Amino acid sequence: MPAGFGSRLAADSSPNTGRVSENMTDNLSHPNSPEARDSASLIHPLTNLKTHLEKGGLVIEEGDGVWVTDIHGKKYIEGMSGLWCLSLGYGQERLVEAAAKQMRRLPYYHLTNHKSHQPAIDLAEKLLEIAPVPMSKVWFANSGSEGNDSAARIVWYYWHAKGQPEKRKIIAHQRAYHGNTIASASMSGMYYNHASFGLPLDGFLHVTPPHHYRYANPGEDEEAFASRLADELDALIIAEGPETVGAFFAEPIMGSGGVIVPPPTYFKKIQAVLDKHDILLIADEVITAFGRTGNMFGTTTMDLTPDMLVCAKGLSSAYLPISALMVNARVFEVISEESDRVGVFGLSFTYSGHPVSAAVAREALRIYEDENIVEHVRAMEPHFLGGLKKLLDHPLVGEVRGKGLLAGVELVHDKSTGEAFDPAYQVGPYCADRAEAHGVILRAIGDTISFCPPLVIDKQEIEELILRFRHALDDTLAMVQEQGWLSAR
Ligand SMILES: Cc1ncc(COP(=O)(O)O)c(C=O)c1O
Structure with missing residues (x-):
């Protein structure tokens, strides 16, 4: 259905038209x-x-x-x-203090070449403890975009290691927002991330967002709508060739796409399709993690079982930039073997797990708990x-x-x-x-x-x-x- 006037489908408009007082x-x-x-x-x-x-x-x-x-x-x-x-x-003084204390003690260290530091260890352990589904290890980056970009890289590395290097297409929702690096902008489904930038890159595909009010057929209830979207995903994967599709990225509740809450059974149905074709699921919890939806994670609220989970934003309550990507044992075992074969795990950011950001994030997680x-x-x-x-x-x-x-x-x-x-x-x-x-x-x-x-x-x-x-x-x-x-x- 074409977007716009006379249709039920609301078209995107620029997020900031420049209309100012x-x-x-x-x-x-x-x-x-x-x-x-x-x-x-x-x-x-x-x-x-x-x-x-x-x-x-x-x-x-x-x-x-x-x-x-x-x-x-x-x-x-x-x-x-x-x-x-x-x-x-x-005005969260505890976060200010955590930053100042860590800056005085060790303002910087890195995690490459077997080096480490206490704030990154403490934060990784805590994230694994509160993860909504069993997770094995944590990878740190500086933003949600880098977290999703890292997850895409890990998807490719994973399937390469499994002897299926062609299994690298990534599917996400139209209107999804996953960030603005080249890979995360490609998986995003927003016109303004793509227009005039020559994006998305090849191999990034988009399916209908799970927004019943806008996208349901006349008379179609939420359950039937969710089934139709799962069928649409299945058909797309079959058309593309399941051996070419590596992962599906999804926000449990879509934020920048217009706050879209999927039907309650949507992710169960999607998950069944992904399992059938052996495709990884990545939950983008950059907005939904840390209490936003009434549970610590949106994964719990919307009932997903992701292989990887990306969080950022609320992780440090935005007091400093940091994001975390949790991977499950299935993924970690494969990428660890592959790094042994290659020599090192070749993904690296200078500020991955920055000690000041990590200390602030750890303190933020304490506040979430202390303040219920x-x-x-x-x-x-x-x-x-x-x-x-x-x-x-x-x-x-x-x-x-x-x-x-x-x-x-x-x-x-x-x-x-x-x-x-x-x-x-x-x-x-x-x-x-x-x-x-x-x-x-x-x-x-x-x-x-x-x-x-x-x-x-x-x-x-x-x-x-x-x-x-x-x-x-x-x-x-x-x-x-x-x-x-x-x-x-
Ligand atoms: C769901 C989601 N994923 C990823 C991102 C990108 O995060 P960042 O802006 O920190 O790169 C955003 C940012 O709004 C987001 O809402």
Whole structure:
């Protein structure tokens, strides 16, 4: 079905259209303002670079709990934990102390050539202890992208070692986001990661995302939808040749694709297909790990049995860059034998397991336990998701979906049919801009507004967040009515 107006399928729109408030433009007229200096010096990720030159950006100065303050003193609820990462909020002194202590003692050492250090050992042991399925060893990198890139490399190494070097195709979901290195951008299913970059590389394939509201056939329930997608995967693998397909990468709940929660039996059905064709499953838990979905791992919430699991972001609560890739015994045994044959395991990053990042991540894992973060998320979930679901009474809100403290609210042209707005109208980005004007930072993914607040958020702050968002929705409704863009009802 073609994307866009007149279809139920919401097209992607640019994650940041460059729509910014007039204040920002005003601030650019002062050449020494941080906004003007920013526009004159920085290239911004996921930003319209041209518009940014003219309009500038929002410069944040400090954070406290779930709040951030910009350089003009305006306060915002950070409704996205930055980029889905600042799980423990601002002001976690224990993390600051852990970093300072480790920096004084051993600010750097590496893990190559049989060297090691205590922070990496402590963190690896703890991750293996809390892993949602039995895992054997941990590989560290600096970002989610590098974690997924490493996992792709290990997939290729693994099948090479097993005497099947042609078994290297990787399947992921359309609209998935797995990162921005060349391999992880290739496995991502976002148009903006591929367009004009000549990506994806050959051998990266994409299947329909498990989003019932958008992709189900008329009258198809969740169970039948999940079965159809599993059949689609099976057919793709057979068409490609199972001997050429090495792995399937999946987020337990898709984040940047629009917060997509698969049907409950989806992964069981997918797993059966992968097992049938002897294909590895990699869980990308870069967003979903460490309490976000109401369990320590999204793998538990969505019932997967991955061979490898990638986590990052909440691992250090974003206080320092670090990611971890856990591999099970099946994978480790093969790659360890292969490294013996080759001479060394040829994957290496200078900062793999950086001691300061590792010490901070280990302390973050202590805080998750000491503060009972998973219990807190479960206690907050009804207020958060329940509060957002009340917005279904709003003329613009078609679907509210989520788990734990992760949610998406999809704005639609016609609630009765779920018909999407014309993406050119940029309704979602307008709504996110209005939310920012009302003092809450959210993100528009097409016309889905995503929510991923710090896990330490309390009930009053959730109520405040939702109230401010409702004001943004009302402003958006007024705008679409004025433009005559709302379906007659
Ligand atoms: C599910 C998922 N995987 C991987 C990544 C890439 O992580 P990073 O930006 O740390 O490279 C992201 C980033 O948002 C993500 O959401």
